[in-house]
Amino acid sequence: MQDRIKALRLPAWAQDLLLALFITVMQVQGTVTRAANDPDAVLRPLTDLGHLGYVLLVVSGAVVAVRRRWTVTVFATTALASLAYYALDFPDGPGWLGLFVALYTLTAHGDGRRSLLTAGVGIIALSTCWLIAATDIEPRAAIGWVFFRIGASVMSAALGESVRSRRFIAAEALERAERAERTREEEARSRVDQERLRIAREVHDTVAHAIAIINVQAGVTAHVLDKRPERARETLEAIEQTSSQALQEMRAILGVLRDDSDGRVPHPGLGQIGELATKAREAGLDVDLEAPSPPPTVPTAVGSAVYRILQESITNVIRHVGPTRVTVALNYGTDTVEVRVTDQGRPEPSTSGVAALHPGGGRAHNGMPGSDKAGRGILGMRERCQLLGGELDTSPLPGGGFAVTARLPLVPTGPNL
Numbered sequence: 245m246q247d248r249i250k251a252l253r254l255p256a257w258a259q260d261l262l263l264a265l266f267i268t269v270m271q272v273q274g275t276v277t278r279a280a281n282d283p284d285a286v287l288r289p290l291t292d293l294g295h296l297g298y299v300l301l302v303v304s305g306a307v308v309a310v311r312r313r314w315t316v317t318v319f320a321t322t323a324l325a326s327l328a329y330y331a332l333d334f335p336d337g338p339g340w341l342g343l344f345v346a347l348y349t350l351t352a353h354g355d356g357r358r359s360l361l362t363a364g365v366g367i368i369a370l371s372t373c374w375l376i377a378a379t380d381i382e383p384r385a386a387i388g389w390v391f392f393r394i395g396a397s398v399m400s401a402a403l404g405e406s407v408r409s410r411r412f413i414a415a416e417a418l419e420r421a422e423r424a425e426r427t428r429e430e431e432a433r434s435r436v437d438q439e440r441l442r443i444a445r446e447v448h449d450t451v452a453h454a455i456a457i458i459n460v461q462a463g464v465t466a467h468v469l470d471k472r473p474e475r476a477r478e479t480l481e482a483i484e485q486t487s488s489q490a491l492q493e494m495r496a497i498l499g500v501l502r503d504d505s506d507g508r509v510p511h512p513g514l515g516q517i518g519e520l521a522t523k524a525r526e527a528g529l530d531v532d533l534e535a536p537s538p539p540p541t542v543p544t545a546v547g548s549a550v551y552r553i554l555q556e557s558i559t560n561v562i563r564h565v566g567p568t569r570v571t572v573a574l575n576y577g578t579d580t581v582e583v584r585v586t587d588q589g590r591p592e593p594s595t596s597g598v599a600a601l602h603p604g605g606g607r608a609h610n611g612m613p614g615s616d617k618a619g620r621g622i623l624g625m626r627e628r629c630q631l632l633g634g635e636l637d638t639s640p641l642p643g644g645g646f647a648v649t650a651r652l653p654l655v656p657t658g659p660n661l
Contacts, residue, residue: 261309267341268305275301275337288333297334300325304342311349316362319346323366330377336386340393343370344400351404356412363401370397441627456562457486460527482526513547514539514574517554521572524558528567531558535574542581546652549628550574550583553636556621557585557648565590568645580634582651589644625650 254262275290275297290297304325311318322343329339347366351359371394378390465479517539521531542550554572561570568587575582622638625648629636634652641647 256312257309260311263345264306264309264311264342267308267345268302271301271305271337271339271341272298275335275339278337279335288335290334293332296332297329300329300334301339304329304339308342308345311346312353315346315350315353315359319343319350319362319366322346323370326370327373330374333377336389340396344396347397347400348404348407351401352407354404354408356405356408359408360401360405363404367394367397367401370394454486456559457523457527458483460562460566486523512551512555513544514542514550515547516551517572517574520551520555520558524562524570527562529558529561530567530569532569532571534572536576539574540576542576542654545632546581546654549632549634549652550581550650552628553583553625553648553650554585556625560621561585561587561646565646577654579654580651581654582649584647584649586641586647587645589641589646 279290288297290301304322307318307321323346326340326343330336347363350363354360354362374390374393378387381387381390462479462483465483514535515538517535518533518537521533524531539547558570558572561568565587568589570585570587573582573584575584622636626636629650629652632652634650636651637647637649639647
């Protein structure tokens with residue numbers, strides 16, 4: 245229904261043209277009729293001075309056709325026409341309609357303060373001239389029309405300012421609503437990106453750790469299959485358990501893509517560190533765990549980050565160093581927890597065809613052989629620390645081996661918390 249009404253509405257220029265025609269006819273016809281009904285008034289005829297009265301009435305009405313395009317010019321034209329009209333004692337009548345419309349347009353389509361100032365100065369000048377021109381008006385009761393013109397001028401300007409203010413407030417509210425909608429969309433995209441990054445980190449940590457252990461166990465199985473079948477059975481069972489647990493974690497991680505709740509997402513923490521160390525020992529590492537038992541209570545985000553950092557560090561040792569001694573130390577302070585994972589490197593230099601050397605004599609460690617193709621292990625650990633307001637240090641040890649040290653605040657202060 246509203247669309248149909250809009251389709252039938254005339255364009256603005258056509259509306260103003262019809263309004264100007266209506267005002268011109270009303271000013272001329274109304275003034276002529278009023279002058280004819282008051283033959284005793286001593287006033288200048290409209291036909292005097294080359295029909296100047298008619299010209300002034302027509303001009304002040306016709307100029308309304310361009311009121312939206314030149315608001316100040318239209319107001320100035322109608323004001324000057326009114327001053328000339330009443331200063332020359334032409335008969336009073338509805339010759340002020342164009343002036344009132346021009347005043348309304350000036351404030352309704354103006355910029356607020358400046359348009360109000362222009363209208364105020366114009367009304368004061370008009371009022372002064374009208375009162376001066378009416379000093380010898382007869383009968384004296386006709387002075388009431390002068391005050392009517394003054395009051396109507398003020399009301400026209402006030403009405404225009406009211407419309408402008410309401411339009412401005414509506415536009416501002418619409419802009420705020422659109423800005424809020426854009427902000428909500430940006431926040432939603434940001435949350436999606438953060439969740440995608442979180443899932444990618446979880447998938448990387450789970451898969452990399454499981455595959456590294458399975459790779460080691462498969463190599464052991466191939467080596468002892470003929471000589472020690474019982475040992476081969478143990479390693480195959482370890483591979484089965486590791487792969488089964490990895491699949492369960494993968495299902496839980498990817499379940500968030502199908503489930504709005506976060507209940508299916510695993511949150512491994514400090515309670516699973518012992519199990520993590522056991523799996524590392526089964527993979528051939530000599531793990532020395534230095535951590536209080538039972539572990540203290542820490543925020544879930546901090547506990548999960550500690551677990552993932554340990555998991556990634558151990559995975560990198562398995563992948564890039566092989567069987568070696570690893571020391572895992574967890575130190576809890578009043579407001580921070582420090583995680584330190586160190587390995588002794590390979591006991592002997594490796595002669596296998598590897599692409600890069602480990603600082604302690606083995607292969608490159610923690611995905612840092614000088615090429616970005618080695619992996620995203622350290623980058624993922626550093627991102628976890630930064631999200632919680634912590635820091636991560638990685639460096640080779642002087643006597644060989646590598647160290648990963650993470651410090652996390654017990655009260656997360658990261659930008660996304």
